[in-house]
Amino acid sequence: MTWRMAVAAACLLAGRVLALDGQPGLHDPSTVIAENGKYYVYATGGGLPVSISDDGWTWRRAGGVMQAVPGGKPGADVIARGGNNTWAPDIIRVGEQYFLYYAAPGTQPKAAIGLLVGKTLDPESPDYKWEDRGPVVWSDGVEDSNAIDPGVFRDPGNGTLWLTYGSYFGYIRLVELNPKTGKRLYPDRKPVNVAINSEASIMIFRDGWYYLLVTHGSCCAGANSSYNIRMGRAKKVTGPFLDNMGVDMLQGGGKLFLGSGGRYVGPGHFGLLDLGSGVQKFSCHYEADLDRGGVSVLDIRPLLWRDGWPVAGENVKAGTYEIESARTGTALELAVQGTPVGGFRGRGGRGAPGPGGRGAPGNAGAPPAPPPAPIPAQEASQVSATWPSSAAAVRMSSYMLQAQQKWTFTPVPDAGGYPGSPFFKITIAGTDRTLAATEDRELVVLPAFTGAPEQLWRIDQLVDGTYRLMPKAVPNSTEPMALSAVGSSMPTLARLNAESDRQRWSLRTP
């Protein structure tokens, strides 16, 4: 292996960020839900396993829901309608209550979906307990339905509450719920069929469209699982849900939202995590995380929107980037005098390569000159001799491929994170010169990274695909602040403003 190959391999390894930290192993996750700054997710398994995170990045197991349910298991009515398994829950907050729906299958397709109601998610709270409200929907084992995989949805337009459910045996079905009780609002009405040949259904809403996301393929076979998340959309909550080609999901349609990729096989069980201020994320599980021995794990990733459809974004990877302002198109740089890549030189002769260029006298019949040699990328070590050794200013300028304009993002271990990602340090490529927030709400490049919170950066991808960069802390300030382009050449820190291009940045690979 040459040294170049070794460096390339090291870069590939460095560029990989695991799907979450701590104990993210689980299957069939619920929607990730936040309460008092903590994040909670529930999953398939005995007692309905609970996972908790203080920051959305590092997760820990915290027992099971059924420990806080009288009797420690589904109620007798639920077991009678379905069975005594506890699978694939989903959760929503309505007013002061949490409704937690879970599947209780018996011998499929005989199954039921039960409801638990609680006031808090925090197992440490004296108010922590779950009340069993019994079965909500069920399938009798004969009908074209398998009442598992609940997905609960609140219509932001009118506040109505809906439940989708089902799995392969027949249809994905929709019923309306009573927002006060969590049970069916019209128990005598026939459920609406909205899709077929899928499971793990859930709905989201945006800009007048209802989106039904489901999981196709097979699960539970590790790296041999073909799970993939697909979707359709409708103008009415009851459908019809058509994919991008107009195929009804009742006839098997479904535009691909996310399939296997990278080191992850078999994504399924979509859940929306709307963090507000222009940031949406989604949760899912992968049937196999190859970096964790092929076990099933939770992940949280950016949710983007393009042409009226949700798009699965990627969490920021370690690497070197140009940080380009969406407001001005100028790039963040260390405020030093730049040196042209390859040094100062003219543009050379015009026209075809040859001695003297096009039209040069006396060259008729002369053999063409060899093409000029490539100019290597500019490295900091080539041009940094005149850079200040102390703290230096930051500014923005037209991107010229110069060393002071290239920033390396490196995840910082054991420094915490935010939903889906660890905090990063941001350094001038090839150096330890570190971007940091100052107490006067401006920016500086320090000579070296020390791990201080003002040197740690949260990098969220926004729904339009651009990024927002926020320091973990700004000295002497408790207000969340984001990297902001206040003019073409001036970066600063400013209060969050989701509506403005000032705080939107493109990350481009140099």
Next chain:
Amino acid sequence: MNTSSRRVVAPARVAVLWLALSALHGIAAAPQEGRATTRPPAWSLAHPSSPAKPAGAGGFIQRWLLLEPIRVPGQLTETAVRAAVETDFAVPSTPLPREGDKVKVGEVEVVWHAVDTLNYNVNLYHFAYALNKPTTNVLFWAVTVVNSPREMTDVRLAIGSNAASVWWVNDREVTALYNDRQAVVDDGVSKRLTLHKGANVIRVAIINAGGATDFCARFLDENDRPLTTLTATLTADGRETRR
């Protein structure tokens, strides 16, 4: 160049330096030594005719004292601009000039002119061309007094310049732009600063290598909105414009 040779000449009301154009209210060239022609006035500039010039809706500062251009090498890198600004006639360290003040730069005498720009920007090419002065490889100095109705914190000076420029607010350098560039609104923005209640002195050096040359400036509030309650005068008390 020898900085010791740059000095403020005794105030003079030299008629040849200023033609108040009653028809077009512009800046016109005085008869220059060795030149027989008078150029038309700068159409975008007028002589101030009021005690103070309010910032417009866009917040742009439209009243300035401009020093006739000084020849410099015309290099626009940070190093070259610093060298030109720090070794040439050092306006930031001088008393506030008045209209008609003369400055000796080497063997050349240059004069301060008072202008109101009719646009958001100050067109230095118009200014110099009308005076039959060079526009290429030159350094311009400009000074104004911005009057604030109250102390304002967390504001920013936002400027654009063609080409490089260095800016001072109340004798403190606050922003600079280098390299060849066009004057784009809010191209360069200072860090947060405080405007005193009353007079605040703004000074700028602009270096042009060739072609058009102009600048614009305004202040932004903490939400990046232009400050429109400021006025510009040519003296701290706003009463006199000429010695």
